[in-house]
Amino acid sequence: MKIRLEKDLPVLLIALVSVSALASLPQVESAWNGVKEVYGEQDFGLRILREAMLVIVIAYAALERRFWNGAATGAMFAFLAIVASYALFEVAYALFLDLPLVVPLSGLRVFEYLPLALIGFMTARLGAGDHVIQKFTSFLRYYIALQGVLAIIQALWSPPLVGVSILGGGRPFGTFVSPNLFGAAMSTCTLFFALAKAPNLRKWMYATTFLALLSGSRTALLSSFLILFFQFYAAVRPRDRWALVLPAPVLAVGALLLASSPLLSGRDDADPTQDGRIALWQRMLSNHINDLPDLLFGWGLGLGSNTINVLFGAEYFPGQFDSDSLYLFLLNGYGLIGLLAYLTFAWMSARMSGYPQKGLVMTFIFVAGLPFNLWEYFPQNAMLMFLWGAVLGTARKPDLQPSRVAAAGYRGYGEQVR
Numbered sequence: 001m002k003i004r005l006e007k008d009l010p011v012l013l014i015a016l017v018s019v020s021a022l023a024s025l026p027q028v029e030s031a032w033n034g035v036k037e038v039y040g041e042q043d044f045g046l047r048i049l050r051e052a053m054l055v056i057v058i059a060y061a062a063l064e065r066r067f068w069n070g071a072a073t074g075a076m077f078a079f080l081a082i083v084a085s086y087a088l089f090e091v092a093y094a095l096f097l098d099l100p101l102v103v104p105l106s107g108l109r110v111f112e113y114l115p116l117a118l119i120g121f122m123t124a125r126l127g128a129g130d131h132v133i134q135k136f137t138s139f140l141r142y143y144i145a146l147q148g149v150l151a152i153i154q155a156l157w158s159p160p161l162v163g164v165s166i167l168g169g170g171r172p173f174g175t176f177v178s179p180n181l182f183g184a185a186m187s188t189c190t191l192f193f194a195l196a197k198a199p200n201l202r203k204w205m206y207a208t209t210f211l212a213l214l215s216g217s218r219t220a221l222l223s224s225f226l227i228l229f230f231q232f233y234a235a236v237r238p239r240d241r242w243a244l245v246l247p248a249p250v251l252a253v254g255a256l257l258l259a260s261s262p263l264l265s266g267r268d269d270a271d272p273t274q275d276g277r278i279a280l281w282q283r284m285l286s287n288h289i290n291d292l293p294d295l296l297f298g299w300g301l302g303l304g305s306n307t308i309n310v311l312f313g314a315e316y317f318p319g320q321f322d323s324d325s326l327y328l329f330l331l332n333g334y335g336l337i338g339l340l341a342y343l344t345f346a347w348m349s350a351r352m353s354g355y356p357q358k359g360l361v362m363t364f365i366f367v368a369g370l371p372f373n374l375w376e377y378f379p380q381n382a383m384l385m386f387l388w389g390a391v392l393g394t395a396r397k398p399d400l401q402p403s404r405v406a407a408a409g410y411r412g413y414g415e416q417v418r
Contacts, residue, residue: 004064005060005061005064005119005123006123006126006128006131006132008060009061009119009123009132009136010132010135010136010138010139011139012056012057012060013057013132013136013382013383013386014136014139014140014143015053016050016053016054016057016379016382017140017143017379017382017383018143019049019050019053019379020050020175020176020185020378020379021143021146021175022046022049022175023046023047023049023050023378024046024175024176024177025046025175026046027177028173028175028176028177031158031159031161031173031177032158032159034159034161036161036162050378050379054112054113054115054116054382057115057116057119058115058119061115061119066122066126076118083111086334086337086338086341087108087111087334089297090104090107090297090298090301090333090334090335090338091104091105091107091108091301093297093298093301094107094300094301094302097299097300099300099301099302099303099317102302102308102311103300103301103302103303103305103308103317104301104302104333105302106302106305106307106308107301107302107303107304107305107333107334108301108302109305109307109375109376110326110329110330110375110376112375112381113375113381113382113385113386114385116382116385116386116389117385117386117388117389117392118389119386119389120385120386120387120388120389120390120391120392120393121389121390121392121393122389122393123389123390123393124355124389124390124391124392124393124394125393125395129355129390129393129394130197132390133192133195133196133387133390134196134197134198134201136192137192137193137195137196137201138196138198138201140189140192140193140204141201141204143189144186144189144204144207144208144211146175147174147175147182147185147186147211148207148211150172150174150175151172151173151174151182151211151214151215152167152172152214154169154170154171154172154173154174155167155168155169155170155171155172155214156168156169157169158170158172158173162178162179162216163179163216165214165216166213166214167214171214171215171216172211172214172215173215174186174211179215179216179217180215180217180219180220180372181377182211182215182217183211183212183215183216183217183219183220183221184217184219184220184223184368184372184374184377184380185379185380186208186209186211186212186215186220186224187208187209187212187219187220187221187223187224187227187368188223188368188379188380188383188384189204189208189383190205190208190209190212190223190224190227191223191227191360191361191364191387192383192387193205193208194227194230194231194357194360195357195360195361195387205224205227205228205231208224209224209225209227209228212224218371219368219370219371219372222367223364223367223368226363226364226367227360227364229244229251230357230359230360230363232244233245280321280322280324281325281328284319284321284328284332285328287319288318288319288332294335295335295336296335296336296337297334297335297337298331298332298333298334298335298338299319299332300317300319300320300332300333301333301334302333303317303319303320303321303332303333304320304321304322304323304328304329304332304333304373305323305329305376306322306376308320309322319332323373324371324372324373325369325370325371325372325373326369326370326372326373326374326375326376327339327369327370329373329376330342346362346365346366349362349388349391349392350362350391352392352396353391353392353394353396354394354395354396354397355390355391355394358391358394361387361388361391362388362391365384365388368380
């Protein structure tokens with residue numbers, strides 16, 4: 001059997017993403033019946049399906065010799081060794097704090113889909129990154145059609161468990177356990193449609209933006225608005241872009257107020273100036289950073305994981321909390337060292353990449369992580385990990401300045417000297 005992963009990878013990725021339609025099926029059924037489930041309970045039951053599908057994707061990639069030959073470089077080994085070493089150090093530190101092993105292991109969930117980033121990296125190195133993203137995005141339309149039909153039905157007639165939608169019913173949740181997770185997935189799909197080069201695919205980003213708005217999730221709506229802003233910015237002539245840049249802060253504040261209005265959010269308690277999670281963050285930061293080791297290495301890897309909240313209940317361990325924010329999760333589990341390392345790597349990815357829309361991708365990843373732990377929720381973690389790897393793996397084009405062109409043996413309009 002001849003393995004050509006770049007040909008089969010779009011099918012494998014859409015199969016992995018589509019498993020989300022089954023992974024939360026018991027919780028979706030409960031929501032339809034008017035019973036509100038705990039967000040984290042999607043981690044059990046049918047979750048085994050998505051884990052099995054992830055194993056299939058990784059195993060299939062392992063059969064492609066070109067991928068692992070390309071990955072076996074000194075820089076890649078060094079990067080993975082540093083990440084693994086620091087993660088193991090944090091596990092040991094959590095055990096030193098007398099936390100059971102399951103707690104730090106749950107804190108490693110941010111690395112669960114890291115193999116997909118490696119696969120995306122090698123796909124881009126082989127020059128197939130755009131092809132895979134384009135083909136995967138074309139399959140993504142059918143997934144969105146399913147989610148859209150369910151969302152509209154739910155927005156009209158589902159019980160208002162977590163707020164009222166603009167269509168009069170409950171906030172829609174699609175095949176997810178909550179409207180927030182549904183909205184996060186839709187905004188991530190908006191990003192993929194925005195990256196598509198075919199106009200018939202790109203227009204789907206307006207459909208997913210509408211679904212993000214319908215979810216009532218502020219994070220999802222603001223992330224989708226961010227993508228649309230980048231698209232408008234790219235469409236404007238360079239000399240006229242200042243007209244978008246100057247009012248950008250005002251537009252951002254206006255978008256936040258709009259997304260927080262009861263009409264769109266479906267909640268009366270969505271005032272951004274009185275956000276309960278901000279008060280939670282302030283309380284946790286003031287109560288659990290007692291000394292320099294707490295600041296540098298965190299106060300307990302895994303204590304901000306939803307898995308631990310479901311297993312043991314809220315506030316079972318000292319310092320346990322629902323982190324929401326990716327950056328607070330990293331600060332809690334990996335300390336200031338881990339948080340700065342993550343931000344540095346994200347910045348370096350944008351600097352080193354030659355991907356045409358790297359600014360959009362990395363800005364989306366950064367912003368979406370502010371109020372939401374995007375690496376802990378499926379399927380956005382799978383999609384964004386692959387995309388990050390593809391961005392990082394896209395080599396920068398040579399900067400052919402006139403002096404360099406002459407030195408390389410070129411002249412005129414790039415005609416090579418024979």
